[in-house]
Amino acid sequence: MSDLLERLRERGWRLTAQRRVVAEVLDGDHVHLTADEVHARAARRLPEISRATVYNTLRELVHRGEVLEVSTDGRAKRYDPNAHRPHHHLLCSRCGSMRDVRPTGDPLADLPPSQSFGFTVSEVEVTYRGICPDCAA
Amino acid sequence: MSDLLERLRERGWRLTAQRRVVAEVLDGDHVHLTADEVHARAARRLPEISRATVYNTLRELVHRGEVLEVSTDGRAKRYDPNAHRPHHHLLCSRCGSMRDVRPTGDPLADLPPSQSFGFTVSEVEVTYRGICPDCAA
DNA sequence: CCTTGCCTTAGATCCTGTCCAAGGTAGGGT
DNA sequence: ACCCTACCTTGGACAGGATCTAAGGCAAGG
Numbered sequence: 141m142s143d144l145l146e147r148l149r150e151r152g153w154r155l156t157a158q159r160r161v162v163a164e165v166l167d168g169d170h171v172h173l174t175a176d177e178v179h180a181r182a183a184r185r186l187p188e189i190s191r192a193t194v195y196n197t198l199r200e201l202v203h204r205g206e207v208l209e210v211s212t213d214g215r216a217k218r219y220d221p222n223a224h225r226p227h228h229h230l231l232c233s234r235c236g237s238m239r240d241v242r243p244t245g246d247p248l249a250d251l252p253p254s255q256s257f258g259f260t261v262s263e264v265e266v267t268y269r270g271i272c273p274d275c276a277a
Numbered sequence: 278m279s280d281l282l283e284r285l286r287e288r289g290w291r292l293t294a295q296r297r298v299v300a301e302v303l304d305g306d307h308v309h310l311t312a313d314e315v316h317a318r319a320a321r322r323l324p325e326i327s328r329a330t331v332y333n334t335l336r337e338l339v340h341r342g343e344v345l346e347v348s349t350d351g352r353a354k355r356y357d358p359n360a361h362r363p364h365h366h367l368l369c370s371r372c373g374s375m376r377d378v379r380p381t382g383d384p385l386a387d388l389p390p391s392q393s394f395g396f397t398v399s400e401v402e403v404t405y406r407g408i409c410p411d412c413a414a
Numbered sequence: 415c416c417t418t419g420c421c422t423t424a425g426a427t428c429c430t431g432t433c434c435a436a437g438g439t440a441g442g443g444t
Numbered sequence: 445a446c447c448c449t450a451c452c453t454t455g456g457a458c459a460g461g462a463t464c465t466a467a468g469g470c471a472a473g474g
Contacts, residue, residue, distance in 0.1 A: 154439090155452060156439080156453080158453070174430095175431080191431090192455075195430095211350045217431090232396065243384065243387040243388045244390060245387040247384060249359075249388075250382040250384075254381060256407075257409075261367065261407035262370075262408075263370075264406070265399060265403070265404045268401050268451080271397045273394070291420060291421070293421065293422080293470080312462080325422090327422065328421050329464085330422055332461095356463085
């Protein structure tokens with residue numbers, strides 16, 4: 141993700157300490173953090189960073205297609221830095237944690253035109269739900 | 278859904294005017310209403326019904342498997358009375374409206390065991406996103 | 415028809431996320 | 445190297461969705 145910042149700057153993104161830290165946090169563990177978790181981690185390196193800035197930055201990264209926003213059943217949204225390789229998610233119904241998965245098959249192909257009801261379909265999201273090893277223990 | 282109330286009463290559900298009205302609202306148009314929409318419609322027949330009761334009743338219907346709860350990307354959850362026939366959803370990214378769809382193929386079968394990461398997977402949800410005919414117009 | 419325990423209610427409260435006005439700063443221009 | 449100015453950041457207010465609470469209401473078994 142080091143080139144991410146470079147790429148964005150070329151597209152006219154003003155590079156600030158706050159944005160750098162947010163990007164670095166996302167680049168880190170490749171987990172799926174909530175906005176508040178991103179804020180907490182960013183604040184370890186930049187204590188004055190505000191929640192609003194984290195939200196703003198995440199929103200823009202999502203907008204620019206650099207980060208994926210995944211909603212998790214009414215809990216806080218999670219942010220997935222793995223935006224460039226198509227994949228789906230495995231969600232723990234108990235604790236809300238997630239993992240990336242790459243199922244076989246193409247669900248978009250599984251939607252016959254007769255089932256489109258006039259929608260212009262552009263995206264499919266597949267969510268597998270279950271109990272994660274930690275919660276099962 | 279007329280037998281729904283019967284079924285629930287047999288399982289020890291106390292039958293009240295409020296619960297009856299909520300069930301009737303859901304049974305109606307087979308659309309996907311939000312909790313507030315359910316409340317609004319219920320209030321047309323039972324003006325004193327409170328939001329809390331609608332939420333309580335919906336939560337229980339979901340818990341008992343009689344109604345499906347579908348989250349829609351940070352907007353209000355929607356409630357789907359079509360809980361007994363497996364299907365998936367088509368969601369308008371602009372207005373949040375939904376339709377049921379029945380794609381071919383079984384996404385659960387598309388998740389190889391090597392991709393389960395120790396989760397006990399019990400459910401798959403497929404969400405097709407796009408623009409509905411009304412919003413495209 | 416009475417009693418009991420489950421329901422309902424209004425309103426407070428919580429959680430996520432967005433908005434706002436005021437002050438700060440990156441970085442192009444000179 | 446320094447200034448400007450447009451863009452960013454900030455904290456706190458705000459909004460929407462959903463849950464919780466304490467007090468009173470009522471279904472339905474006895």
